[in-house]
Amino acid sequence: MNALVRVMPALPGTLRRSSRMVERSVMVYRRTWMIIVSGFFEPLFYLLSIRIGFGALIGEVTVDGSLIDYAEFVAPALMASAAMNGAVYDSTMNIFYKLKHAKLYETVLATPLSPTEVAAGEILWALTRGLLYSIAFLICIVALGMASSGWILLAVPACVLIGFAFAAMGMAVTTYMRGWSDFEFIPAATLPMFLFSATFYPISSYGGWAWAVQISPLYHGAALVRAAALGDASWGIVGHVTYLVVMAGVGLAIAGRRLGTLLRA
Amino acid sequence: MASAIASLAVPDPSHPPVIAARSITKRFGDFEAVRGIDFDVARGECFGFLGPNGAGKSSLMRMVSSVSPVTSGELHIFGMDPATNGPAIRARMGVVPQTDNLDQELTVEENLVIYGRYFDLARSQCRDRARELLDFVKLADRAGSRVEPLSGGMKRRLTIARSLMNRPELLLLDEPTTGLDPQARHVLWERLYQLKEQGVTLVLTTHYMDEAEQLCDRLVVMDHGLIVAGGTPRGLIDEHATREVLELRLAASDRSGVAQHIGDLAVRVEDLPDRVLVYTPDGDEALARLRAAGVHPLGSLVRRSSLEDVFLRLTGRTLTD
Numbered sequence: 159m160n161a162l163v164r165v166m167p168a169l170p171g172t173l174r175r176s177s178r179m180v181e182r183s184v185m186v187y188r189r190t191w192m193i194i195v196s197g198f199f200e201p202l203f204y205l206l207s208i209r210i211g212f213g214a215l216i217g218e219v220t221v222d223g224s225l226i227d228y229a230e231f232v233a234p235a236l237m238a239s240a241a242m243n244g245a246v247y248d249s250t251m252n253i254f255y256k257l258k259h260a261k262l263y264e265t266v267l268a269t270p271l272s273p274t275e276v277a278a279g280e281i282l283w284a285l286t287r288g289l290l291y292s293i294a295f296l297i298c299i300v301a302l303g304m305a306s307s308g309w310i311l312l313a314v315p316a317c318v319l320i321g322f323a324f325a326a327m328g329m330a331v332t333t334y335m336r337g338w339s340d341f342e343f344i345p346a347a348t349l350p351m352f353l354f355s356a357t358f359y360p361i362s363s364y365g366g367w368a369w370a371v372q373i374s375p376l377y378h379g380a381a382l383v384r385a386a387a388l389g390d391a392s393w394g395i396v397g398h399v400t401y402l403v404v405m406a407g408v409g410l411a412i413a414g415r416r417l418g419t420l421l422r423a
Numbered sequence: 424m425a426s427a428i429a430s431l432a433v434p435d436p437s438h439p440p441v442i443a444a445r446s447i448t449k450r451f452g453d454f455e456a457v458r459g460i461d462f463d464v465a466r467g468e469c470f471g472f473l474g475p476n477g478a479g480k481s482s483l484m485r486m487v488s489s490v491s492p493v494t495s496g497e498l499h500i501f502g503m504d505p506a507t508n509g510p511a512i513r514a515r516m517g518v519v520p521q522t523d524n525l526d527q528e529l530t531v532e533e534n535l536v537i538y539g540r541y542f543d544l545a546r547s548q549c550r551d552r553a554r555e556l557l558d559f560v561k562l563a564d565r566a567g568s569r570v571e572p573l574s575g576g577m578k579r580r581l582t583i584a585r586s587l588m589n590r591p592e593l594l595l596l597d598e599p600t601t602g603l604d605p606q607a608r609h610v611l612w613e614r615l616y617q618l619k620e621q622g623v624t625l626v627l628t629t630h631y632m633d634e635a636e637q638l639c640d641r642l643v644v645m646d647h648g649l650i651v652a653g654g655t656p657r658g659l660i661d662e663h664a665t666r667e668v669l670e671l672r673l674a675a676s677d678r679s680g681v682a683q684h685i686g687d688l689a690v691r692v693e694d695l696p697d698r699v700l701v702y703t704p705d706g707d708e709a710l711a712r713l714r715a716a717g718v719h720p721l722g723s724l725v726r727r728s729s730l731e732d733v734f735l736r737l738t739g740r741t742l743t744d
Contacts (some may be wrong), residue, residue: 174543182537186528261524267490268512269519269589271539422491423451 172278175271179279180286193288197244201295204236209302221360226388233304234313235357237295241317242324242348242376244291248284249328250344254335256280257420267421274414281325281410288321289314299387307389316386320379323402326409327375333416353374372391375405439502441466441593441624442487447496449482456482458648459496460646466592469615471635471642473730475738479648480628484597487626488518499546500593504556514542517586521597523578525570525585532557532566535585542589549588556584560614576607583614594618596627600634612637633729646738656730663736664728665690667706671699671713672722684716685709702728 187194187234213229221231256262263276271279299305335341355376356364364371371377378398385395440463449457457479457714464470472480485491486498489505490514498505500512526534532553539549557563560580565573573581579599586594599615615638619625635642636656643653652659671681679684681699682692688709693700703709708723713720 175541178537178540181540182526182529183534185537260527261522262526263536264520265524265526266541268488268513268520269538270514270543271541272510 172272175275176279176282177234178271179266179276180282180283183283183286194287197287197291198294199297201237201240201291203245204240205233205295205298205302205304208232208236209304210219219360222362227304227306230306230360230387231360231384233299234387235355235380237292237299237313237317237387238320238376238380238383239352239355239357240295241288241292241320242351242379244288245284245321245324246344246348248287249281249325250332250335250341253329253332254338254341255279257332257417263417263421272414273417273421274410277329277413277417281322281329281413284325285318285321288325289318292317292321305387307387308389309389312386313383314385316379316382319382319399319402320376323375323379323405323409326406326413328409330409330412330416333413333420350374355380375401378402434538440464441501442470442626443497444487445497445500447483447486447493447498449479449491450494451484456648457486460645460648460650462643462650464624464626464652466624467619467622468640469619469627469638471629471639472626472645473630473632473635473642473734474628474645475630477647478645478738480645481597483645484595484626484628488516488595489513489604502701509736514589515592516647517589517591517594519579519582519586519596520597521601524583525578525581529570530566531562531568531573533572534581534589538585539588544589548723552588552590556587559587560584561610573667574607576603576610578609579603579611580614583611587618591623593624596625598628600629600631608634616661621717630734632734636730644734644737651737652733659733660728660730661735664732665702666728667702668726668728668732669701669703669706670724670726671701671720673699673718673720674699677718680716680718680730683711684718685712688712702732 208229212232213227216228218225219228219231248309263273266276295317296310298315299310331344351374354364354371355374356371357376357380359372361368361377378401382395382398382402384390385392385398425494430523442462442464444460444462446459447457448455460483462470465517466721472483474480483493486493487500488507489500489509492506496682501515503512506514526537529537535553535556536546536549539552544552554563554566557566560583562577562580562584565577570578570581583596583599596615600611603611612634615625615627619638627634627638639656641653641655642659643650644659645651652663654662673681678694681701682689683699685692685703688703688705689701690704691702693702701709710720710723710725
């Protein structure tokens with residue numbers, strides 16, 4: 159509590175300084191806006207493949223005793239996975255390049271910004287980008303008729319939270335990377351998560367291994383987006399949100415501290 | 424240009440020192456890069472750190488730029504402690520690092536604008552200052568260019584322009600002209616001199632003696648993490664060298680008797696593989712004595728001694744890294 163009181167008055171300044179990193183990214187992407195636009199095609203292709211392929215093949219499935227369209231079951235999980243992938247990419251490769259090769263943070267730390275503000279600013283940018291992609295994803299879901307509830311709008315903030323958790327943790331992990339070859343480990347973590355987070359079939363299918371699935375942060379992200387998409391409110395949501403908020407907080411704390419030790423030696 | 428830097432502080436001898444360091448050290452694991460040094464930098468002066476590679480200059484600069492904490496000792500900048508007032512100190516300081524770390528993803532002008540934004544300047548102010556500073560460093564015609572194709576000298580000038588965006592009272596330059604051609608160096612010196620005229624306190628590291636002599640009011644020589652000498656450039660030369668140096672190329676048989684022939688005019692004789700240096704108050708007279716003794720050098724040169732002689736005297740001729 160004491161620490162919180164000390165931090166509070168400084169918060170507006172911190173937020174403003176962090177937002178400078180977002181401003182820089184906007185400056186960079188102003189010229190390369192096509193990169194951002196290209197991100198809109200990813201959800202479209204994903205969803206089309208489900209709609210055309212699986213949807214027709216599988217039809218309806220039973221989840222927790224109720225019958226739903228398979229495409230409606232999978233689409234939210236894909237949206238959550240896309241949020242994860244975008245955040246991980248932004249916070250690992252991009253951050254590593256700026257940290258080790260462009261020496262960007264070295265430059266910025268000669269100004270009044272602190273390492274934590276830099277970390278927060280970069281994550282804020284990852285979230286801004288994630289927000290745009292999530293909106294695009296949502297538009298595609300609705301356009302392809304894969305949504306049945308108006309609550310699906312809440313899938314967007316849910317994806318921002320997923321992005322926050324993964325971007326913070328991704329950045330924390332990146333501060334430990336020694337070279338580009340270390341990035342080979344990232345798909346080794348994200349691919350199993352993508353496949354085994356109750357993304358393509360309900361958690362009940364895992365039988366006695368359900369507890370292992372629940373370790374995966376993407377499981378909580380997908381469950382959250384799915385709950386929004388199906389308009390399915392339950393106490394489980396609190397658990398999912400808590401898991402992701404804690405992950406974001408821990409990631410941010412580690413990233414800020416590690417950037418400090420790396421750049422302030 | 425005047426308006427971009429005219430408002431910078433004017434030297435005032437009654438002010439407390441801009442930088443005050445008392446037995447500061449910097450340790451990296453077992454290695455002690457800076458081993459307890461003291462110095463003050465007064466407002467408006469140009470203060471230099473000279474030393475061979477690995478002397479601890481850069482570690483020292485990083486501490487002064489309030490990026491790297493001191494391991495022990497006391498450091499105050501603008502009367503504040505970097506450990507607790509880092510952001511406030513950095514807000515009033517400009518930093519030119521040893522290697523240019525310009526933002527490769529932005530244009531020349533954008534580099535300046537975003538840097539001003541890091542200091543919380545209004546966007547319009549950033550654009551105005553960027554334009555003024557690009558004029559100041561003669562890069563106005565490259566405003567829209569990417570950073571990558573610029574020459575080394577241009578990048579250096581841009582880095583200096585960037586360091587001036589917040590109108591610093593104190594400018595730290597870590598080897599500002601290393602790797603530049605003579606023209607580029609002279610343009611930089613000119614600019615730095617102008618800044619000093621406008622009252623900016625300059626602190627620089629260099630291993631170019633001519634640079635130190637040109638720019639610095641006072642300087643210290645560092646070696647192995649310690650200050651080994653300090654003073655004005657002229658004072659250091661007077662104290663640690665003689666007025667003149669007689670450089671001789673001699674036949675091998677003539678080398679041994681040099682000191683003897685010149686006698687009391689040879690304060691110190693240094694026997695190098697390619698030549699013999701005689702440190703003396705009067706080079707011409709020393710040479711005359713040598714000739715009178717029947718020694719005829721293959722080549723000879725009488726020159727004023729320079730900071731380089733002081734530097735080599737104090738830090739030795741052995742390569743340090």
